[in-house]
Amino acid sequence: MTTEPLIAIDAMGGDEGVSVMIAGAALARQRHPNFRFLLVGDKNEIKSTLNKYPNLIDNCEILHTNDIVSSDDKVSRDLLRRSKRTSMGSAIDAVKSGKASAAVSAGNTGALLAIASFALRSMPRIDRPALAALLPTMKDSDVVMLDLGANTECDARNLVQFAVMGAAYSRVIYGVEKPSVKLLNIGTEEIKGKDSVREASVYLTDANNLPLSFLGYTEADKINSGDVDVIVCDGYSGNIALKAVEGAARFVTDLLKRAFTSSIRSKFGFLVSRPATELLRHHLDPNNHNGAVFMGLNGVIVKSHGSANQKGVANAIEVAARLVEDKITDRIAEDIKSIDGLPNLGDNEAVKDREENSK
Amino acid sequence: MTTEPLIAIDAMGGDEGVSVMIAGAALARQRHPNFRFLLVGDKNEIKSTLNKYPNLIDNCEILHTNDIVSSDDKVSRDLLRRSKRTSMGSAIDAVKSGKASAAVSAGNTGALLAIASFALRSMPRIDRPALAALLPTMKDSDVVMLDLGANTECDARNLVQFAVMGAAYSRVIYGVEKPSVKLLNIGTEEIKGKDSVREASVYLTDANNLPLSFLGYTEADKINSGDVDVIVCDGYSGNIALKAVEGAARFVTDLLKRAFTSSIRSKFGFLVSRPATELLRHHLDPNNHNGAVFMGLNGVIVKSHGSANQKGVANAIEVAARLVEDKITDRIAEDIKSIDGLPNLGDNEAVKDREENSK
Numbered sequence: 001m002t003t004e005p006l007i008a009i010d011a012m013g014g015d016e017g018v019s020v021m022i023a024g025a026a027l028a029r030q031r032h033p034n035f036r037f038l039l040v041g042d043k044n045e046i047k048s049t050l051n052k053y054p055n056l057i058d059n060c061e062i063l064h065t066n067d068i069v070s071s072d073d074k075v076s077r078d079l080l081r082r083s084k085r086t087s088m089g090s091a092i093d094a095v096k097s098g099k100a101s102a103a104v105s106a107g108n109t110g111a112l113l114a115i116a117s118f119a120l121r122s123m124p125r126i127d128r129p130a131l132a133a134l135l136p137t138m139k140d141s142d143v144v145m146l147d148l149g150a151n152t153e154c155d156a157r158n159l160v161q162f163a164v165m166g167a168a169y170s171r172v173i174y175g176v177e178k179p180s181v182k183l184l185n186i187g188t189e190e191i192k193g194k195d196s197v198r199e200a201s202v203y204l205t206d207a208n209n210l211p212l213s214f215l216g217y218t219e220a221d222k223i224n225s226g227d228v229d230v231i232v233c234d235g236y237s238g239n240i241a242l243k244a245v246e247g248a249a250r251f252v253t254d255l256l257k258r259a260f261t262s263s264i265r266s267k268f269g270f271l272v273s274r275p276a277t278e279l280l281r282h283h284l285d286p287n288n289h290n291g292a293v294f295m296g297l298n299g300v301i302v303k304s305h306g307s308a309n310q311k312g313v314a315n316a317i318e319v320a321a322r323l324v325e326d327k328i329t330d331r332i333a334e335d336i337k338s339i340d341g342l343p344n345l346g347d348n349e350a351v352k353d354r355e356e357n358s359k
Numbered sequence: 360m361t362t363e364p365l366i367a368i369d370a371m372g373g374d375e376g377v378s379v380m381i382a383g384a385a386l387a388r389q390r391h392p393n394f395r396f397l398l399v400g401d402k403n404e405i406k407s408t409l410n411k412y413p414n415l416i417d418n419c420e421i422l423h424t425n426d427i428v429s430s431d432d433k434v435s436r437d438l439l440r441r442s443k444r445t446s447m448g449s450a451i452d453a454v455k456s457g458k459a460s461a462a463v464s465a466g467n468t469g470a471l472l473a474i475a476s477f478a479l480r481s482m483p484r485i486d487r488p489a490l491a492a493l494l495p496t497m498k499d500s501d502v503v504m505l506d507l508g509a510n511t512e513c514d515a516r517n518l519v520q521f522a523v524m525g526a527a528y529s530r531v532i533y534g535v536e537k538p539s540v541k542l543l544n545i546g547t548e549e550i551k552g553k554d555s556v557r558e559a560s561v562y563l564t565d566a567n568n569l570p571l572s573f574l575g576y577t578e579a580d581k582i583n584s585g586d587v588d589v590i591v592c593d594g595y596s597g598n599i600a601l602k603a604v605e606g607a608a609r610f611v612t613d614l615l616k617r618a619f620t621s622s623i624r625s626k627f628g629f630l631v632s633r634p635a636t637e638l639l640r641h642h643l644d645p646n647n648h649n650g651a652v653f654m655g656l657n658g659v660i661v662k663s664h665g666s667a668n669q670k671g672v673a674n675a676i677e678v679a680a681r682l683v684e685d686k687i688t689d690r691i692a693e694d695i696k697s698i699d700g701l702p703n704l705g706d707n708e709a710v711k712d713r714e715e716n717s718k
Contacts, residue, residue, distance in 0.1 A: 138613060149545055152553060186508055186598040189433075194511055194595065220599040221606030236553065239545040240579040240596050244603035245610075247580030252611040254497060255642055259635035269632025276618035276625035283614055 004034045005101040005324045006061075007317060008091040011041035012068045014106025014306050014313075018045045021106065024304075024313020025060070026053035028321075031314070035321060038063055038100050041087040065090045069107050071306070075114040083115045092119050095299040102300035102320040104291075106313065109303055113150050113294060120297040123329065125336045128154075129296040130162045131235065131303070132169055134289055134319075135245070137226030144170045144179075145223065145231045148292060149239035156199035159183065159232055163204060164335050165295040166230035167212035172326040176229060178211060182218035184233035184241065192217065196234070209338050220244070249284055291316030293323060295332065300324055363393045364683045365420075366676060367450035367459035370400035371427045372466025373665050373672075377404045380465065383663075383672020384419070385412035387680075390673065394680060397422055397459050400446040424449045428466050430665070434473040442474045451478050454658040461659035461679040463650075465672065468662055472509050472653060479656040482688065484695045487513075488655040489521045490594065490662070491528055493648055493678075494604070496585030503529045503538075504582065504590045507651060508598035515558035518542065518591055522563060523694050524654040525589035526571035531685040535588060537570060541577035543592035543600065551576065555593070568697050579603070608643055650675030652682060654691065659683055 011021045018041060029035045037060040039046050046062050067085040083089030088107045094100035096119050105112050113129070122129055132146035144166045151158060163181045170179035183201055185193040192198075197217075204214035218231060220241045233241065260270040270277070282288065286305065290312035294301045300323045304316035370380045377400060388394045396419040398405050405421050426444040442448030447466045453459035455478050464471050472488070481488055491505035503525045510517060522540045529538035542560055544552040551557075556576075563573035577590060579600045592600065619629040629636070641647065645664065649671035653660045659682045663675035 138610065152545070184599065186511070186595055186602075220602035221609070223603060223606055224610040225606070236545055237596060237599050240543065240600050241603040243545075243579035244582060244600040245607040247578075247582055247584070248604040248607035249611050250580070251497065251583040251604075252608050252639075252643065255639050256615070256636075259639045260632060262635050262638070266632040266635035269628045269630070269635070271628070272631060273619060273625040273628025276621050276628070277615075279621070280611075280614050280618045284611065 004036050005321055006036045006038055006099065007320055007324075008038040008040055008094040008100035008103040009317070010088045010091040010103065010105035010107055011039045011046055012065075012087040012107070014304065014308065018042070018049050020308070020310055021313055022046065022049045022053060022056070023310040024308075024317060026056050027310050027314035028317040029055055029059060032318065032321065035317070036060065038091070038094055040091040040094070041065055041068070063090055063094065069111045069115075071108050073108055073111050075110050079111060080115060080118050083119075088112060089115050089119070092116050092299075092301065095301065096120055101324040102302065104302045104304055104313075104316050104320050106304035106306050106308060106316075109149070112301065112303055116294055116297055116299070116301045120299045120301070122296055123298055123333055123336070125339065126161050126165070126296040126332075128158055128161075129294045130158075130165060131292050132166060132295050133242070133292040134173070135223065135242075136283055136289060137224050139226030141174055141226065141229070142289070143223065143226065143228060143231055144173075145233070145238060145242065146295060147233065147235040147238050148242050149235045150294065151235040153236070154196060154234035156196045156203060159196060159200035159234070160203050160339060161296065161336065162232045163200070163212060163214070163230065164210060164339060165332050166232055167210075168328060168332045168335050169293065169295065169323075170229040171211070172323065172328055172331065174229070178213045179229035180215050181212045181230040181232060182215050182228045184220060184231055184237055185217035186219065188217045188219065200232075207339070211335050211338060246286065253284065287312030287315060289315070291319035293319065295328075298329065300328060363395050364460040364680055365395045365397055365458065366679055366683075367397040367399055367453040367462040368676070369447045369450040369462065369464035369466055370398045370405055371424075371446040372464045373663065373667065374465075377401070377408050379667070379669055380672055381405065381408045381412060381415070382669040383667075384676060385415050386669050386673035387676040388414055388418060391677065391680065394676070395419060397450070397453055399450040399453070400424055400427075422449055422453065428470045428474075430467050432467055432470050434469050438470060439474060439477050442477075447471060448474050448478070451475050451658075451660065454660065455479055460683040461661065463661045463663055463672075463675050463679050465663035465665050465667060465675075468508070471660065471662055475653055475656055475658070475660045479658045479660070481655055482657055482692055482695070484698065485520050485524070485655040485691075487517055487520075488653045489517075489524060490651050491525060491654050492601070492651040493532070494582060494601075495642055495648060496583050498585030500533055500585065500588070501648070502582065502585065502587060502590055503532075504592070504597060504601065505654060506592065506594035506597050507601050508594045509653065510594040512595070513555060513593035515555045515562060518555060518559035518593070519562050519698060520655065520695065521591045522559070522571060522573070522589065523569060523698060524691050525591055526569075527687060527691045527694050528652065528654065528682075529588040530570070531682060531687055531690065533588070537572045538588035539572045539574050540589040540591060541574050541587045543579060543590055543596055544576035545578065547576045547578065559591075566698070570694050570697060605645065612643065646671030647674060650678035652678065654687075657688065659687060
């Protein structure tokens, strides 16, 4: 018996497939010599790529699959049926059977969520899983943000559960006992926003037995400010906010690139200040923040970005390993018990009553 | 009789109040010697500030008011009742009575929307006004984005109306006959997103008599890419996307500042490349994009950012003047007639039927 975690890797997912997934595993193993892998996918492709990484060969198993989930595959009963034959589905099944401790895939996000939810099911007291990620801030620590797109519509009950899960994630990473949590909204006054957000705010303000410290609303311009540990939102808003941040960061750096190459003088200035701008580039490189987690499932499933490079894949694998080592699933199961009095939360009638009474 | 537009300025709104609003008017008049102003607010404060701007004195009237709308004022019947005594409400009333052609305020956004909607009413065939702004892109032209926060929830019917209004705005600014329009969504596939967005997409795809060219969905990371003229969304998503973009741009420039001041070498490099980074700063300065428009009301109302400086206020005034000169209200009234077959749009029963049938 071994205590080292075995991480299942969907070797076929992502823009580059086997080559970058295995290169990422090799890099992760270089940094963490206790990591072991279950490489899932076409055994011939995997074997021929493995030859380049001698540090991996003795520390991985190969699980052969014939089929793959493509980026165009729509979520359907048919997809769920054939998923067991795919590299993505088999990696998830390895988590379900207990053979692997976690699975990492760079494949189709919608399919990954559907297959993982179908196979692993939500944890007790969690209605729906949420996609969480660590985003860079002006401070030393990252902020946990969820949901980033698993659920288009969320009720107050979902948001409260996300708050507890996000706090558990932040606690694992930074060890703070009661991570601070804010709800994303379009203003900071109590009356702003949607029913679901206001209802969740009332609950989180009143609940004093939760393992988190609720600080009210945050607006989207403060996502990277680092003044809170966890930001909670519905998956539609969260996805829009996340992509807007990514797009704006790229916009500014592209403008900067254009500015620096606009004249010989500015090119020279750029060369001189390069060590400084390299630090900036490192801080903003999405590969250094790669690895979004589906929280609330009976198992650890990490989504690597489809375009992540070797470093990005290694980062996603490290996220998975960290969550396994710190028993995130057990922690959430424990924390979520502290939610009580929830039955009416997210009940539309209750929300309507409240709105009526406040008129 | 004069043909020069008279623009009502709420002199009391914004973080700095009279001083920056009048300085902005003076700058706008310097650039456009035909601009005339109705300065609304405390006459003593206005008069003493006016002394600093001799170019304004002969080209403005003062409308004295005693009361102001504060940034803490909540929208209520009481606020609407007392609004006629406030500088904001009186500036709007000057538009209603026809004395002024447009009003510019840097005050409380929620109050401005409520008072303007109450006094001016929505245009025929427009159910709700929307807040629109021009955002910078990688290309030479700005993108029109709406709604940025006037409506927390929007149905498909609202979104289609926003598309027509946004296209009219883009046409005024750039003269393109059929501006391209995309709906903001969390993916580009047809099946993604909310019912309202999908329903609006179906309508806009089928409608071939609209004065716009509908190009499907865009994700929030493409807001600044400049590959479309108009981006349409509900006010909740739009506000989150806008603020996320603002916050991320500030985040990157703050990191850059930190990088450039981290060593003597990088400080030197920064000084050398300063002309280039100044261009970047100019491109990103929110004051150069100040002036959000409430579209769909019977009158032109422009919101200046509360923290805008003199240059920002002048920009908001120029936006208002431009929309007046190009008769935006008449254009929208004309364009909106091309929407027909709309009765079922936004009708929840119709959406449900459609969802049922697609199962």
